[in-house]
Amino acid sequence: MSAKTILITGASGGIGAALARRYAHAGITLLLWGRDETRLMQTAAQCRALGAECITALFDIRVLDDMEERLVAQDAATPIDLAIFNAGLGGSVAKDDICETPQRARATAEVNFVAPVIGANVMAQAMAGRGGGQIVLVGSIAESFPLPMAPTYAATKAGLAMFAEALSIRMARQKVRVTLVSPGFVDTAMSRGVPEAKPFLMTADAAAAILVRRIARGDRRIVVPWQFSVIRAAAGLLPRALVRWVLGRA
Numbered sequence: 001m002s003a004k005t006i007l008i009t010g011a012s013g014g015i016g017a018a019l020a021r022r023y024a025h026a027g028i029t030l031l032l033w034g035r036d037e038t039r040l041m042q043t044a045a046q047c048r049a050l051g052a053e054c055i056t057a058l059f060d061i062r063v064l065d066d067m068e069e070r071l072v073a074q075d076a077a078t079p080i081d082l083a084i085f086n087a088g089l090g091g092s093v094a095k096d097d098i099c100e101t102p103q104r105a106r107a108t109a110e111v112n113f114v115a116p117v118i119g120a121n122v123m124a125q126a127m128a129g130r131g132g133g134q135i136v137l138v139g140s141i142a143e144s145f146p147l148p149m150a151p152t153y154a155a156t157k158a159g160l161a162m163f164a165e166a167l168s169i170r171m172a173r174q175k176v177r178v179t180l181v182s183p184g185f186v187d188t189a190m191s192r193g194v195p196e197a198k199p200f201l202m203t204a205d206a207a208a209a210i211l212v213r214r215i216a217r218g219d220r221r222i223v224v225p226w227q228f229s230v231i232r233a234a235a236g237l238l239p240r241a242l243v244r245w246v247l248g249r250a
């Protein structure tokens with residue numbers, strides 16, 4: 001499908017900003033969401049220079065009722081063809097901490113799971129009403145691994161992956177396509193905060209180039225960089241006890 005109006009959450013940096021720049025062309029309206037005003041305006045300025053019309057919104061998606069109302073109002077004003085729920089909160093538990101704080105766990109769950117699930121349901125309803133559209137949920141390859149250094153993060157992404165697959169089956173008859181994106185390591189502010197080794201690290205721009213092409217093709221699952229789909233498949237062949245042992249020593 002060729003989308004004219006595209007929503008991108010988390011467009012103030014990293015993968016979201018790179019996607020916005022890739023989609024920016026004359027005739028495209030970009031709805032760019034984020035919290036950091038300076039960085040969001042910078043993304044918008046770059047996209048306008050490439051010919052796109054940009055409508056920005058600065059707010060915290062953890063204020064869930066506000067997010068839902070904004071999405072409904074925005075879609076009524078400018079029907080969205082492609083909604084990319086990309087905003088995410090990373091972060092490993094510090095080595096010396098026993099576990100995550102309840103506050104951090106809650107924030108991670110709200111940003112990575114609750115907000116995109118609410119948003120995707122709003123969009124699925126609206127898109128079904130007009131005969132189609134596409135929803136993209138940005139998860140993580142962490143969805144496949146019980147990461148002891150980031151238990152809530154891994155759990156939110158596993159939940160999002162299950163949600164994306166279930167929603168894609170449910171919405172198929174309504175011609176609403178649902179795509180799950182599972183990045184490995186992409187060089188952004190989030191991954192720079194990860195102290196562990198980052199194999200196959202790729203730039204946000206290189207990742208965005210692949211994503212734009214494969215989202216347009218309507219792929220249901222996209223792993224970037226591709227090497228992580230091999231790692232995941234190989235890990236899936238190992239006994240779970242061995243995976244737990246390896247992760248426990250990471």
Ligand SMILES: NC(=O)c1ccc[n+]([C@@H]2O[C@H](COP(=O)([O-])OP(=O)(O)OC[C@H]3O[C@@H](n4cnc5c(N)ncnc54)[C@H](OP(=O)(O)O)[C@@H]3O)[C@@H](O)[C@H]2O)c1
Pocket residue numbers: 009010011012013014015016033034035036037039059060061062086087088089090111138139140141142182183184185186187188189190191
């Ligand atoms: N980079 C990687 O290696 C990697 C790997 C796997 C998955 N991912 C996933 O890819 C997505 C994008 O991550 P990234 O690497 O581009 O990270 P990033 O550079 O840290 O960007 C995260 C974006 O999410 C937004 N955001 C976070 N909390 C928010 C909130 N409460 N309300 C509104 N916006 C919020 C940020 O907005 P502000 O900056 O304006 O607050 C920012 O635009 C995430 O879902 C992440 O889990 C990334």
